[in-house]
Every structure is written in C-alpha cells, then in structure tokens.
Amino acid sequence: MGDPAVTYGGYLRLDDLLACQEPRTDAHDELLFVIIHQVYELWFKQILHEAALLQTRLEAGQSAGALRTARRITKILKTVVGQMDVLETMTPRQFAGFRDALGSSSGFQSEQFRELEAVLGRRAFPASDLRDDPRLRAAVRRRSLFDSLLRYLGTQGHSVPAAALERDVREPWRADEAVQKALLAVYADEDGPAAEVCEALVDVDEGVQEWRYRHVKMVERTIGAQIGTGGSAGAEYLRATLFTPAFPDLWEVRSRNEGAPVHEH
Numbered sequence: 001m002g003d004p005a006v007t008y009g010g011y012l013r014l015d016d017l018l019a020c021q022e023p024r025t026d027a028h029d030e031l032l033f034v035i036i037h038q039v040y041e042l043w044f045k046q047i048l049h050e051a052a053l054l055q056t057r058l059e060a061g062q063s064a065g066a067l068r069t070a071r072r073i074t075k076i077l078k079t080v081v082g083q084m085d086v087l088e089t090m091t092p093r094q095f096a097g098f099r100d101a102l103g104s105s106s107g108f109q110s111e112q113f114r115e116l117e118a119v120l121g122r123r124a125f126p127a128s129d130l131r132d133d134p135r136l137r138a139a140v141r142r143r144s145l146f147d148s149l150l151r152y153l154g155t156q157g158h159s160v161p162a163a164a165l166e167r168d169v170r171e172p173w174r175a176d177e178a179v180q181k182a183l184l185a186v187y188a189d190e191d192g193p194a195a196e197v198c199e200a201l202v203d204v205d206e207g208v209q210e211w212r213y214r215h216v217k218m219v220e221r222t223i224g225a226q227i228g229t230g231g232s233a234g235a236e237y238l239r240a241t242l243f244t245p246a247f248p249d250l251w252e253v254r255s256r257n258e259g260a261p262v263h264e265h
Contacts, residue, residue: 027097044112061155063193070200077207
C-alpha cells in the first residue's frame with residue numbers, strides 16, 4: 001500500500017508549481033506566454049530523459065525497447081508542436097503589451113534545448129555556452145543519438161564501418177557513403193526490427209524539424225522581421241536552422257536507386 005498521507009497536490013507539488021508563474025505586467029496574455037514556455041521546458045526535460053534511455057537501449061541491442069522509446073519521443077514532439085496552436089492565438093499587439101518586460105531573456109537561452117541539440121549531434125556552440133553550461137559540455141563529449149544507432153546496427157549483425165564506430169564523437173557527424181551503404185542493407189529487410197528502429201529515428205528527426213518550422217512561423221507572425229528578444233536575430237536565425245536534419249544519412253538513402261525506404265507514420 002502507498003502512503004495514505006500522500007495527496008494529489010502534495011505528490012505533484014502543486015503549490016510550488018502554480019507559484020512559478022509571475023508575470024511582470026498586467027497584460028492578460030503574459031500568463032499564457034509564461035505557461036507555454038514553462039511547459040516547453042518540462043517537455044524538453046522529459047525528452048532528454050527519454051533520449052538517455054533510448055541511447056542505452058540502442059547500445060544494448062534492445063530493438064523493441066528502443067522502438068517504444070523513440071516513438072514516445074516523437075509523440076512528445078507532436079505535443080510540443082501542438083502548443084504552437086495555443087501560442088498563436090496571441091496577436092502581435094497582445095505580445096507587444098508585455099514584450100519590453102522580457103528584457104534580455106530569449107528562447108535561445110534554453111539550456112535544455114541546447115543539450116537536446118547536442119544529443120542529436122550538434123557540436124558547434126558558442127564558447128560562452130560551453131563555458132557556462134556543464135551539462136552541455138558533457139553532452140558534446142558523449143556519443144550522439146546517431147552514434148548510438150550505429151552501435152545498435154552493429155549488434156544486429158550489420159556491417160557498420162569501423163571508422164564510424166571508432167570516430168571522435170566530440171566532432172560533428174558528416175554524412176558518410178560507407179554508412180549509407182550499411183543503411184541500405186538494413187532497409188533491404190524493410191520489415192526487420194533494425195529498419196523499424198531507423199524509421200523511428202527519422203520520425204524523431206522530422207519532429208524536431210517540424211518544431212523548428214512552426215517556431216519560425218510563430219515568430220514571424222508575432223514580431224515579423226524585428227530583432228528577437230534578447231537581441232537575437234529572431235526569425236532570420238530560425239530560418240537558417242530549417243531543413244537541416246540531425247541524421248542526414250537516414251534521409252540521403254531515400255534518394256538511392258537500390259530501393260529507398262518507404263516512410264510510414
């Protein structure tokens with residue numbers, strides 16, 4: 001039996017949680033802005049939690065477990081994207097009503113999203129970010145999710161190039177012909193567990209790209225071409241991050257004649 005003294009509010013620490021929203025103005029829509037971004041951070045925390053388990057399961061060769069975890073991450077990303085629909089009910093004038101109160105704060109300062117980018121393979125970060133964020137420093141020194149996928153494919157008997165497995169994971173991944181050849185062999189058995197796992201990672205990659213796109217459009221419809229909060233480049237910077245996959249090899253093999261995989265949701 002659980003502790004009968006544990007209550008719903010106590011277990012979830014609702015008094016603490018609901019005290020975290022402190023708008024700086026009387027503008028009606030600022031509370032929505034605060035809550036949406038706090039929920040983003042909670043979901044980023046969960047995605048990082050799931051991504052760590054996904055890498056563990058991949059490297060242990062656990063096909064079913066890896067597949068379940070990757071699919072959960074994709075579902076979370078769909079939820080994160082869906083929150084844009086709520087945020088976009090706020091008009092530019094309503095945002096302008098409290099924008100000055102944001103000061104130098106910016107979504108680009110999200111430490112958790114930077115860490116997620118590192119897990120997905122990004123290695124180029126400003127020196128100040130790496131200096132001030134120990135979790136990010138640790139993340140860029142660990143294997144990325146794609147590195148873990150390559151190890152998983154090795155456990156499934158696929159011929160992953162030794163150079164790819166032994167590479168310096170602190171360096172950014174570059175699309176690799178030999179790895180793509182191995183992936184084509186994986187996809188030759190399109191009903192096999194390895195192909196399913198690869199497709200689940202494509203879904204994760206697509207989900208992140210979808211979030212970036214919706215983020216761009218939300219910023220454009222809210223502040224247009226203005227400089228973003230905190231002095232960021234706003235929509236211009238966000239557009240530069242579009243259509244840059246985390247796992248380029250998984251996309252590149254779709255252009256091959258040797259039987260490109262069919263992506264099914």
